[in-house]
Amino acid sequence: MFSNKKDEKKLDEVSTVIGEETTFTGTLEVNSSIRIDGKVYGDVKCNGDVTVGQEGYIEKQLTARNLFLAGKIQGDVKIEGKIHIYDSGSLDGKAEMNTIVIDENGHFNGECVMTGSQDVAGKKENSSKKEKVKEVKEQA
Template identity: 35%
Template sequence: MFNSNKKSMPINTDRIDTLVGKNTGIEGALTAEGTVRIDGKLKGDVTLSGNLVVGEEGSIKGNVKADSIMLSGIIEGNITVVSQLHLTPTSKLIGDIDAKNIIVDEGAIFHGNCKMAAAEAAVAKE
C-alpha cells in the first residue's frame, strides 16, 4: 500500500492527449478522454476517462475523477481513482481519497481521509 515492493503501473506519458502548459490558467470544469497532463493551474472539477498527470508546477482546485493519477504538484479537492493514485515526493494533496491502490512516496504531503475499495470489500465479507 505505502511504497511497497509491488511494481507500480506507470502512466504512459509518451502519449498525452491533452496538455495544460505551465503558463496556462483555466477556470471551469475539464472533461476529457485519454491521458491529460496539467503543468499549469486549473480551478474546477476534472472528470477523465483516462489518466491524469499533474506536474510539479501544476495545481488543481476542484474534485478529480480519473482512471489513474500521478501527482507531483498540488490538488486541493477530493479524488476518486478507479485504479491507482501515485503521490510523488513533491506532491501535496488536501482532500479525501477514494482509490483502489495508493502509492505514497517519502516526502509527499496528504491531508484528508482515505478509503480504499479493496479494503472495503474485505470488511464487507466479514
C-alpha cells in the first residue's frame, strides 16, 4: 500500500534533466520523470513523464507514461497515456498513445495509433452483447 504511493510520487517527480548544452548518445533508462532540453540520440525508456523543452531533440525511439513536447522528436514513440504537442513541438514518426493533443501550430507527421479508447469501446460493446444474450436466455 505505501510502496504504491511512493512509486507514484517518484514517477511524478522530475529527477533527471538533460540540459541545453548536453548531448547524450545511447539508451537512456529513467525510473521517474525526465526533462530534455538537450539532444538525445538513442532510445529513451521512461517509467514516468517525458517533457521535451523547445530546444530539446530526441532521435530514435521513446517509451513513457506521458509526453509533453515543445521541441522535436524524429522517431517512434509509444506512450501509455497522453501526448501533448505544443505550438513549438514537432513529432515525425509513428505515435502510439491513448490520447493526443496538438496545439494550433504543433507539427505531427507520421502514423498515429490510438490504443486505450478502442480497447475500452470494444470491452463495453462485448459486455453489452453478453448481457443481452443472458437476458434472452433467462426469458426463454
